[in-house]
Amino acid sequence: MxxxxxxxxxxxxxxxxxxSRVRAVARGLVWTVLGLGLARTVAYFVSDLRLVPSAVSNRIGDYAVLVAMVPLSVVSLVLLYRGLKWLALGMWPSRxxxxxxxxxxxxxxxxxxxxxxxxxxxxxxxxxxxxxxxxxxxxxxxxxxxxxxxxxxxxxxxxxxxxxxxxxxxxxxxxxxxxxxxxxxxxxxxxxxx
Structure with missing residues (x-):
């Protein structure tokens, strides 16, 4: 030392x-596609939730699904952020x-x-x-x-x-x-x- x-x-x-800009764009696309796929999955489940009292809704189950979707949405945002950073690196205007x-x-x-x-x-x-x-x-x-x-x-x-x-x-x-x-x-x- x-x-x-x-x-x-x-x-x-x-x-x-x-x-390697090609590698950066490829990594960015992979991370972004993963993030978008997870975001779409979260949006699909959240769109069916009925959080207002009604005769057809078991609100406890809906709240449980909502709680389960919060960590997945955070992971989705992290993946999107990481992917967009790699895409930005691949398209960075300077050397x-x-x-x-x-x-x-x-x-x-x-x-x-x-x-x-x-x-x-x-x-x-x-x-x-x-x-x-x-x-x-x-x-x-x-x-x-x-x-x-x-x-x-x-x-x-x-x-x-x-x-x-x-x-x-x-x-x-x-x-x-x-x-x-x-x-x-x-x-x-x-x-x-x-």
Whole structure:
């Protein structure tokens, strides 16, 4: 758990990893369709409720159905919100993605927020650099040879706020981890240098 000094080498090229807009729209559509389907189901059951006293209504049963529909409607709203956020990401008008430079990392994710991290404040560690306890909790990659880890894996990139940059890279970009590792290798090596 060492921290690394800021990189002063401005000759390193910046690397831009774009967000896969197609994946974002696909995820948005899936979440939105699920939310709309659940909302339609809730609306169907709620529309048949008779909450006023009458000879044909058992109000206790109607109130029970209404109480059961409240959590489902909340879940429906959450799914719709999540879906619309992903759709907005897919159609975001500006450039979205991850920008790695010698000075640091800029994460631009549109509706999911933007963050900037200085290279000196970000820890970059491969599984072979973790303690035995951390390696035991990690996946099988900790047992790969060091050279193979460096060549094929994106290391843990841990900023001060503890965000999961490695997972975000793979989730939003839709690229293979080995491709990301090859593209980011020069900059991450410079960040790791003492």
């Amino acid at each position: 060492s921290s690394y000094s800021a990189v002063q080498d401005e000759s390193l090229p910046s690397v831009f990893i774009p967000v 979205i993605g991850f920008v790695f430079t010698a000075r640091g990392l800029s994460v631009r994710l549109g509706p999911f927020g933007s963050r900037v991290y200085a290279a000196g404040h970000v820890r970059v560690r491969y599984p072979f650099e973790m303690s035995d306890d951390e390696a035991a909790r990690s996946s099988f990659e900790a047992f790969l040879p060091e050279e193979e880890q460096i060549a094929t894996l994106v290391p843990q990139i841990v900023p001060p706020d503890g965000a999961a940059i490695r997972l975000d890279l793979m989730r939003y970009s839709g690229r293979a981890e080995s491709d990301l590792a090859a593209r980011l290798s020069p900059i991450l090596s410079a960040w790791r240098a003492p």
